[in-house]
Amino acid sequence: MTGGSVELDELERDALTELVNIGVSRAAASLRKMVGEQVLLSVPSVEIVSRAVAASLIGEREIEELVAVRQDFSGAFSGRALLIFPHANSLELVHAVLGDAVGADELPSMEEEALAETGNIILNGCLATMANMLRQPLVMSLPVVLRGDSPHLFEVIAEFGSSGPVLFLYINFSVRERDIRGYIAMLMDLPSLEALKLLINRFIAHVMDDDVNNAI
Amino acid sequence: MTVTVLIVDDSKLARIVTGKKLAALQPEWRRLEASNADEAMAMVRESPVDVALVDYNMPGRNGLELAAELRALWPTMPIAVTTANVQDEIIANTRAVNAVFVAKPVTEEGLSSFVAGAALRLRMPS
Numbered sequence: 028m029t030g031g032s033v034e035l036d037e038l039e040r041d042a043l044t045e046l047v048n049i050g051v052s053r054a055a056a057s058l059r060k061m062v063g064e065q066v067l068l069s070v071p072s073v074e075i076v077s078r079a080v081a082a083s084l085i086g087e088r089e090i091e092e093l094v095a096v097r098q099d100f101s102g103a104f105s106g107r108a109l110l111i112f113p114h115a116n117s118l119e120l121v122h123a124v125l126g127d128a129v130g131a132d133e134l135p136s137m138e139e140e141a142l143a144e145t146g147n148i149i150l151n152g153c154l155a156t157m158a159n160m161l162r163q164p165l166v167m168s169l170p171v172v173l174r175g176d177s178p179h180l181f182e183v184i185a186e187f188g189s190s191g192p193v194l195f196l197y198i199n200f201s202v203r204e205r206d207i208r209g210y211i212a213m214l215m216d217l218p219s220l221e222a223l224k225l226l227i228n229r230f231i232a233h234v235m236d237d238d239v240n241n242a243i
Numbered sequence: 244m245t246v247t248v249l250i251v252d253d254s255k256l257a258r259i260v261t262g263k264k265l266a267a268l269q270p271e272w273r274r275l276e277a278s279n280a281d282e283a284m285a286m287v288r289e290s291p292v293d294v295a296l297v298d299y300n301m302p303g304r305n306g307l308e309l310a311a312e313l314r315a316l317w318p319t320m321p322i323a324v325t326t327a328n329v330q331d332e333i334i335a336n337t338r339a340v341n342a343v344f345v346a347k348p349v350t351e352e353g354l355s356s357f358v359a360g361a362a363l364r365l366r367m368p369s
Contacts, residue, residue: 038256045254048300049347052328065332070253070302156327160348203332234260 096146112209188216321361
């Protein structure tokens with residue numbers, strides 16, 4: 028390691044943010060179909076930070092118990108994607124996804140599966156769009172549902188990948204008309220970031236090329 | 244008359260891509276860029292433009308809010324809202340301000356009907 032000094036220049040960061048934005052926007056459209064209500068998104072935030080800072084960026088804002096759906100991805104670059112929301116929201120989300128097809132008494136038993144499937148659709152949708160645009164296939168693990176408070180979430184971030192800083196991406200989302208809000212977060216360690224940086228540069232070169240019409 | 248088109252997107256890369264696709268379709272059009280709604284409004288108040296292409300998800304006011312402001316000032320200006328966010332509400336709100344929805348990533352094909360319609364509109368007496 029060279030002290031972990033992979034940096035993204037302005038255009039690389041811009042391109043990555045735009046890729047994430049397109050991926051998350053498509054994923055939001057899928058979620059909208061599932062819950063039947065408009066899904067609002069923030070502008071993505073892309074930062075290279077220490078694990079402690081990454082954990083605190085989400086953890087510090089939430090004092091409640093959290094639920095997270097985790098999916099790891101690997102390929103030319105690898106990382107961990109998380110869909111995180113306050114535990115108090117999770118039944119509401121499950122209810123929104125399942126609608127009235129399932130009675131209130133049955134909801135809790137369906138919760139785990141519905142959360143995993145919702146996470147799968149959102150995280151896969153986002154990652155697949157990014158993979159397509161970068162022209163590099165990614166393999167996604169099965170979704171895992173995690174529960175716990177911020178310190179527990181911190182462990183999920185701290186134990187991830189090789190040591191050193193991480194590329195941390197996050198976006199807030201909320202469902203209009205329903206009390207559902209949360210975050211989509213993505214983590215990549217430095218070896219992955221170096222690989223990603225190469226792909227982003229190839230992508231930038233590609234979209235700048237006048238001869239290619241449908242590059243982006 | 245030279246047609247002036249304003250491209251509004253917080254991503255510089257996205258502005259470059261949109262500009263290139265636009266240049267391929269209408270090489271004569273003069274292209275201006277703004278990175279957010281405030282900057283765009285300041286530019287058009289200084290010097291009006293003929294066509295606007297605005298990104299939806301931007302820091303500050305979003306592209307639909309900007310499109311509504313532009314529409315209030317210029318009832319017939321061709322405006323497109325660009326986004327990958329194909330939710331029904333966003334498409335409906337785009338139509339409600341009489342703007343055209345253009346899917347991101349922006350392609351020449353995706354832009355062509357908006358641009359052809361805009362060129363036609365600009366040749367008609369307003």
